Amino acid sequence: MSEGIEELRLALGRERYLADEGLATVLFLALRLRRPLLVEGEPGVGKTELAKAVAAATGARLLRLQCYEGIDLHSALYDWDYPRQLLHLRAGEPGELYSERFLLQRPLLEALRSDPERPTVLLIDELDRADDEFEAFLLEFLSDFQITIPEIGVIEAATPPVVIITSNRTRELHEALKRRCLYHWIEHPDLAREIAIARARLPEAPAALVSQVCAFVQELRWLDLYRLPGVGETLDWTQSLDVLGRDGLDAATADKTLGALVKTREDLERIRGGGLQELIDRAAERRGPPAA
Amino acid sequence: MSDKAPQHVVCDAAVALGRGLRELGLRTTVDAEIVLCRALAELDLRDRTSVYWAARCTMARHPDDVPLFDAVFARFWEGRTPVLRETGAEQGESDPRVPGPQHGGDSLPQFRTDGRSSPPLDGQASKASQEIPAAGAHEVEERGRKDFQGVLAAYSPLEVHGRPEALEYAEQELAALRRVAEDLRRAVPERRSRRRQPTTGSGRLDMRATVRDALRTDGETLRPSYSGPSRRPRRLLVVCDVSGSMERYSRALLGALEAVVGSGLRAETFVFATQLTRVTGPLHGHDAKRALAEARAAVADWSGGTRIGPSLAAFNRAYARRGFARGAIVIVISDGWDRDDPRQLAREVQRLQLQARRVVWINPRPTELGGQPLAMGMRAALPYIDDYLPGIDTRAMVELGRVLAGVGAGRPDRRQRPRATTT
Incomplete structure (x- = not known):
């Protein structure tokens, strides 16, 4: 086993997460190649824990996006601060309505704009619960670590976050999404x-x-x-x-x-x-x- | 990001592995090969485990792909052409030729313990393409599918793997199928979704739309917009018996299944006789004829004996556990002639009912005595079925849509019943 992998395994071990060789290797590659990691497995094999352990082991901040049916762009990526926009309109103040000033960050945008000094681990949990339209929103994010907001433009990550996606496989995720990730299936431990x-x-x-x-x-x-x-x-x-x-x-x-x-x-x-x-x-x- | 440039031989190897996997029907892509090249540059190439996991996490994106991947990787690591031959490993074992690293992606370098690719033995070093017999590859693919996809196989001494009968649908029938699909789409019960849609004056205030409207009137909100939850069709699960006793219906049933999958609904389809097979994938294509042929090919035990209990048990364990059946409309199509313990069948149907919104059982071939179904399995399962629909002529297919429309959206009125004995 390469040194880097063993090191990573020990670091996770210090966070009381014991990864086997396969998981450690795949995780090592995900970190090195800056590819999102898609982990699937039976409930209770430690998929979510993995993201927490990685964040703790690398001293990163953990951002968690729990998926649910009906989750949309505005609860995952960004939204506008409508009450403030309305007030702004009524007061007749000058200034663009759809600008940074009124932009609300949701986890994905937050992950892109995080402090370059402190890395971020983004956990997209139980993606299979979201409907398949939502996966399309993620494609741009996962392949280029950027988001396009029509009113503002493209927002890129200064330092790409580590992305860990989990799924219970209640439905098959789209190939386009899987292609952008490394894939690992976690078994029950021996x-x-x-x-x-x-x-x-x-x-x-x-x-x-x-x-x-x-x-x-x-x-x-x-x-x-x-x-x-x-x-x-x-x-x-x-x-x-x-x-x-x-x-x-x-x-x-x-x-x-x-x-x-x-x-x-x-x-x-x-x-x-x-x-x-x-x-x-x-x-x-x-x-x-x-x-x- | 790492700047290590992958070596040529490493890339050739990644490409060769990708080709080998593709030959056996695993959907790997060129970008997966590129990622694998980059991954290999990060690793110790002498270490089989590292290389294995790097290749697996880039090339196999599905747990069911793993057995096939393992077989191909084993041969790849030994430096052989990563294609399984008809006779399996034995034949390849005696193959003395070692593919050398030459031009293009055809050659396959070896990863021996020294980590370097071995030189070609002679000028005639075989290319991967020569190793793959054009006709044989297809057989191998068939074999590979059979071996690796029927993972849920439940062994039965009486299992008869019959040849699928000739399957051709006339243009007329296809048109009828499309009509069925349309009917189904309308008939499937709906549920409240978390997504919202505009409403007129009821529900919650929709700030987004209100601001947009206000922009048009210089910031003045003339009329606020509202939104309420939208409705989406429930997930549809069809579990269809294709055993010998159902043979005369199977052709029509598969047509109906195809219609269900093609209807744009969230549908999952399974067929069983002695073992359960998921056929949603094969049925999902646009070419109905080919889809039906593929679905048939995927079912190993077409028109063999029936094991309803174990098949439903397999469903409950492998799929329902992950939430497949939750809130779904489950349609079982079977005549209830089971050669196993009826108590098991009752238990599994009950389990299914606990998760599903509604369990509908369509029995195309009812045999009754004094109003009670004669088939043991059917009798045992009956208390746990919300809608029992005997004698529906599924050959007419159109009925299915009508049945579903009759199911309604409400929760069925289920009374507490004495539970199936678990001994």
């Missing part, structure tokens, strides 16, 4: 990595508990569940058990606290129906995937 993540995030939890919980969760991911628990749920559950003063996993406590880990009734029934003790035992001797 056992060793998940233990390492839990240790880093919850240093106060007993080590035995952490490894038992992680093995149990890994075991669950092989079950046929509607909603697989993510790393976030692993941490929640570990914390719950820790708060209850447990230093190991037992069936009775697991049964009472399972709601922190599994959040669908059908899945809960399935896990309980299969026998918690058996799952715990299987997790204890877990090495590879169990035979289906």
